[in-house]
Amino acid sequence: MKEVIHTPVPLVEEEEYHINMGPQHPSTHGVLRLVVTLQGEIVKSLKPHCGYIHRGIEKMCEKDTYPQIIHLTDRIDYLSAHINNHAVCLLVEKALEIEVPERVKYVRTIMDELARIQSHQLWWASFGMDLGGLTCFFYGLRDREKILDIWEETTGARFLQSYYTPGGLLWDIHPNFQKDVKAFIKYFRKKIRDYDNILSGNVIFRERSRNIGLMSKEDAISWGVTGPSGRGSGWSCDVRKHHPYALYDKVDFKEILYTEGDTLARYLVRMDEMRESMNIIEQLIDNIPEGDFTAKMKAVIKLPAGEYYQRVESARGDLGLYCISDGNKTPYRMKFRTPSFSNLSVLDHISRDLKIADLVAIGGSLDLVIPDIDR
Amino acid sequence: MDPEKLKERVLTLIPEAGLEESKQYPTFIVPAAKLHSAAISLKENEDTAFDYLFCQSGVDMEKYLMVVYHLESTKHGHAIVLKVKTEDRENPVIDTVCDIWRTAEFHEREIYDMLGIRFANHPDMRRIFLDENWVGYPLRKDYKDEVNIVEL
Numbered sequence: 023m024k025e026v027i028h029t030p031v032p033l034v035e036e037e038e039y040h041i042n043m044g045p046q047h048p049s050t051h052g053v054l055r056l057v058v059t060l061q062g063e064i065v066k067s068l069k070p071h072c073g074y075i076h077r078g079i080e081k082m083c084e085k086d087t088y089p090q091i092i093h094l095t096d097r098i099d100y101l102s103a104h105i106n107n108h109a110v111c112l113l114v115e116k117a118l119e120i121e122v123p124e125r126v127k128y129v130r131t132i133m134d135e136l137a138r139i140q141s142h143q144l145w146w147a148s149f150g151m152d153l154g155g156l157t158c159f160f161y162g163l164r165d166r167e168k169i170l171d172i173w174e175e176t177t178g179a180r181f182l183q184s185y186y187t188p189g190g191l192l193w194d195i196h197p198n199f200q201k202d203v204k205a206f207i208k209y210f211r212k213k214i215r216d217y218d219n220i221l222s223g224n225v226i227f228r229e230r231s232r233n234i235g236l237m238s239k240e241d242a243i244s245w246g247v248t249g250p251s252g253r254g255s256g257w258s259c260d261v262r263k264h265h266p267y268a269l270y271d272k273v274d275f276k277e278i279l280y281t282e283g284d285t286l287a288r289y290l291v292r293m294d295e296m297r298e299s300m301n302i303i304e305q306l307i308d309n310i311p312e313g314d315f316t317a318k319m320k321a322v323i324k325l326p327a328g329e330y331y332q333r334v335e336s337a338r339g340d341l342g343l344y345c346i347s348d349g350n351k352t353p354y355r356m357k358f359r360t361p362s363f364s365n366l367s368v369l370d371h372i373s374r375d376l377k378i379a380d381l382v383a384i385g386g387s388l389d390l391v392i393p394d395i396d397r
Numbered sequence: 398m399d400p401e402k403l404k405e406r407v408l409t410l411i412p413e414a415g416l417e418e419s420k421q422y423p424t425f426i427v428p429a430a431k432l433h434s435a436a437i438s439l440k441e442n443e444d445t446a447f448d449y450l451f452c453q454s455g456v457d458m459e460k461y462l463m464v465v466y467h468l469e470s471t472k473h474g475h476a477i478v479l480k481v482k483t484e485d486r487e488n489p490v491i492d493t494v495c496d497i498w499r500t501a502e503f504h505e506r507e508i509y510d511m512l513g514i515r516f517a518n519h520p521d522m523r524r525i526f527l528d529e530n531w532v533g534y535p536l537r538k539d540y541k542d543e544v545n546i547v548e549l
Contacts, residue, residue: 072525072526073525073526073527076526076527078535080511080536081535081536241499243448243449243471244448244498244499244500245499245500246449246450246451246498246499246500257471258471259471264474328419328420329419329420329421329424330421331421331422331452331467333451340451342451342452342467344452344454344465344467346456355454355456355457355536357452357454357456359451359452359454359467363503363504363507364500364503364504366503367499367500367502367503368499371499396526
C-alpha cells in the first residue's frame with residue numbers, strides 16, 4: 023500500500039517571479055509597461071519599460087520653426103497643452119525680448135489655471151477608479167466637460183488647442199468667455215465638495231492610501247520629483263512661486279504643501295490646488311484689460327544664437343525647455359525636461375516591499391501621463 | 398548669492414573649470430575626468446549646495462558631443478550649468494552622476510539611447526525608449542534613417 027505524503031504548503035512563497043503590468047493595463051493610463059518582481063504579492067523591485075509611444079519630438083523640433091513647435095508640445099503632455107504652449111512662447115519672447123500685452127498675460131494665466139483644474143479633475147476621476155470608486159470617473163469627466171466647452175468656444179479645439187503663439191494669442195477670447203468661466207467656478211465650487219464627500223472623506227480610501235509610497239523630501243529632490251507629487255513631500259518646488267512668469271507674481275495664491283509624503287498627501291495637494299487655481303482665476307477674470315491680443319511679431323521668427331532655458335509649472339510639475347539656437351529659424355537642439363519622466367523614476371524606490379495593489383495606488387498618485395514620459 | 402560671487406565660489410571649488418559666456422545661468426566647462434569629484438563638492442559644499450539636477454541633456458555639437466547639467470540649490474535658490482565635452486564619437490564615455498543625483502539614472506539612459514554617450518559606473522546602462530537592437534543614435538546630427546524619419 024502506498025503511503026500518502028503530505029508536504030506542507032508554505033504560506034509565503036520564497037521564490038521570486040516577474041509579472042508584466044502593462045503595456046495594456048487599466049491602471050497605467052496609457053502604454054507604460056512595468057516589469058514587477060514579486061515575492062508572493064510583495065513588490066521586490068520594478069523596472070519601467072518606456073518608449074511605446076516615443077515619437078522623437080526632440081528630433082522633429084530640429085526641423086520645425088518655433089510656431090510649428092507649439093503644435094508638437096500639445097502632444098507631449100496633452101492634459102496641460104496650454105501650459106506646454108506657454109513654455110515655448112515664453113522662451114521665444116525671452117530670446118527676442120518681446121513684452122506681450124497685459125491682456126495676453128491675463129488670458130494666458132486664466133487658461134493655464136483652467137488646464138490645471140481639468141488635468142486634476144481627470145486625475146481625480148481615474149485615481150478614484152483605480153482604487154475601485156467608479157462613480158469618481160463619471161463625476162470627474164462630467165465636470166471636466168464644462169472646461170472643454172469653454173475652450174472649444176474660444177480656441178476652436180477641446181483637447182489640443184495650440185492657442186498661444188509667440189507674442190500673444192491666435193485670436194481674441196470669445197465674448198462669452200468671462201461669463202462662462204464665472205459660471206463654471208460657481209458650479210465647480212459646489213461640486214468639489216462632492217469630491218471630498220465621496221473620496222477624500224471616505225474611510226476605506228483614506229486607510230488604503232495613508233502611509234504607502236512614502237517619499238521623503240530628500241528623496242523627492244534627489245529624484246527630481248516635482249509638481250504636486252513633490253509638494254506632497256514638503257518640498258517647495260512650485261515654479262510659479264520661485265520663477266514667476268505671466269501674472270503669477272501679481273496674483274495672490276498659496277503654494278500647497280503637505281509634509282507626510284505618502285499617497286494621501288499627494289492626493290490632498292491636488293485637491294487643494296484645484297481650489298487655489300479657482301482663486302487665481304477669480305482674481306483675474308473680471309479685470310481682463312482691453313487691448314491687443316498679440317504683440318507685433320516678424321513673419322519669420324529667428325532666435326539670436328545662444329542658449330535659452332524656460333521653466334513653467336505644468337499640472338505635473340517642473341517643465342523645462344532647453345533650447346540651443348544657431349540663429350536660424352529652427353532650433354539647433356531642443357530638449358524637453360518633462361516632469362512625468364523624473365516622477366516615474368522614483369516609482370521603483372517608493373513601492374518596494376509593498377503589496378501589488380498598493381502599487382496601483384502609488385502609480386495613480388504620481389499622476390503619470392505617458393506621452394509626457396516618452397515624448 | 399549674487400552671480401559674480403557664485404562664479405568665484407564655484408571656481409575655487411573646481412579650479413579646473415572654465416567659464417563660458419552666457420546670459421541666463423553661469424556656465425562652466427568641466428573636464429570629463431574631473432566631473433564626478435566636482436559634482437560631489439558642488440553638492441556637499443554649504444555655500445553652493447546644488448542638490449537638484451533639474452535638467453540633464455545631451456547635445457551633438459558636430460565637433461564634439463556634450464552633456465549639459467542644469468543644477469539648482471533648493472536651499473539658496475541659485476542655479477548654474479555644467480558642460481562636459483568629449484570629442485570621441487566612436488566610444489564616448491563620461492562618469493555617471495546618478496549616485497549623487499538619482500534623477501540622473503533615467504536621464505543618462507536617455508542620453509545613451511539618443512546620442513550614444515555611455516556613462517561609466519551607471520547601474521543599468523541600457524537604451525530607455527528604443528529597442529535594444531536599434532542601429533545608430535537618432536539625435537546625432539549625422540544620423541541617417543531612410544525608413545523612419547520623414548524629411549520635410
